[in-house]
């Protein structure tokens with residue numbers, strides 16, 4: 001039967017917005033940066049409710065969230081993270097933890113993330129590691145995983161100017177450790193990992209610097225946002241950056257830093273995916289591939305207003321480096 005009935009044509013004319021893709025359309029590249037708050041653990045379930053675009057997550061730790069363990073790895077891939085240097089550089093507990101997830105728990109680990117902001121100070125959630133120490137930890141913990149076929153991300157540096165020099169030093173130190181005599185070898189990796197806080201032009205330029213420094217490598221943007229901007233600016237940044245990531249083939253995955261309530265956000269209230277009373281904001285809903293909710297980030301915060309952008313002392317697991325301080329917005 002031909003669909004060209006008058007009724008069908010009328011239906012199409014009445015529903016153009018169902019036919020045209022939205023600015024921030026759905027994407028299988030999207031993941032969750034999981035930053036739970038002990039006082040609002042009921043929010044955790046929001047990120048695994050259907051329908052959702054989220055296909056993967058990380059939690060800055062080697063082990064998955066107990067609350068997410070019933071979800072098959074093939075639907076919501078857990079990506080273990082090494083994060084920082086152990087107190088002994090010979091420690092191989094990251095390696096054994098990941099091996100045990102695979103062998104004992106039957107979790108199909110196919111990717112790992114390595115260091116988190118090793119060029120950043122602890123005070124801003126960085127792991128503050130010397131490139132030579134990081135190289136030793138990499139050789140002990142990451143190379144054996146690569147030999148098992150696991151894909152590995154280069155350390156995720158801050159968006160500040162120290163990132164690329166840190167990575168170059170790290171790679172050269174790592175090469176020294178794996179080279180013997182005349183047999184020169186390099187440490188290898190499967191994708192570069194990028195963090196950015198600032199505007200879209202800065203993000204695109206930062207990604208361009210990484211592409212130039214590491215030609216032909218896939219890229220994951222594992223933390224990004226425009227911090228402390230008004231709602232319209234923040235939403236426009238969200239739409240533009242998501243669209244950009246979706247169109248670039250070399251961008252394999254991305255994860256928006258914002259899976260928390262606006263009243264505890266250290267990127268400003270408008271970057272949060274949850275309102276102060278725990279409902280998805282427009283950005284939160286768009287990121288999951290749903291329709292706007294119309295919930296303002298400030299909903300539920302009327303009684304006390306927002307605190308300043310000074311991060312609380314307890315942000316150890318939340319790795320925001322205020323790139324804006326260094327490069328301006």
Ligand SMILES: *[C@@H]1O[C@H](CO)[C@@H](O)[C@H](O)[C@H]1NC(C)=O
Nearest residue numbers: 037038039263264312314315
């Ligand atoms: C968790 O939420 C409580 C209550 O809103 C807040 O005081 C605290 O700063 C939050 N913790 C983090 C790490 O954001």
Ligand SMILES: *[C@@H]1O[C@H](CO)[C@@H](O)[C@H](O)[C@H]1NC(C)=O
Nearest residue numbers: 073074077106107108109110
């Ligand atoms: C593990 O996941 C990868 C990537 O999705 C897939 O190719 C592979 O077949 C899976 N292995 C097992 C044992 O399920």
Ligand SMILES: *[C@@H]1O[C@H](CO)[C@@H](O)[C@H](O)[C@H]1NC(C)=O
Nearest residue numbers: 171172175183184185186187
């Ligand atoms: C190692 O990396 C350096 C810098 O990228 C490159 O010049 C060199 O050819 C590489 N060596 C090997 C053996 O791949």
Ligand SMILES: *[C@@H]1O[C@H](CO)[C@@H](O)[C@H](O)[C@H]1NC(C)=O
Nearest residue numbers: 211212213214215216217250
């Ligand atoms: C990058 O990939 C392109 C296209 O596949 C190729 O022509 C070029 O030689 C590659 N460059 C490097 C540095 O590997």
Ligand SMILES: *[C@@H]1O[C@H](CO)[C@@H](O)[C@H](O)[C@H]1NC(C)=O
Nearest residue numbers: 022023024232235236239286
């Ligand atoms: C962002 O995209 C959504 C559709 O996904 C659209 O409704 C909204 O107007 C856009 N906002 C801006 C500021 O571009």
Ligand SMILES: *[C@@H]1O[C@H](CO)[C@@H](O)[C@H](O)[C@H]1NC(C)=O
Nearest residue numbers: 276277278279280295299300
């Ligand atoms: C969400 O918003 C509604 C009001 O629209 C409110 O009653 C509710 O407490 C909020 N929080 C959660 C977690 O649903």
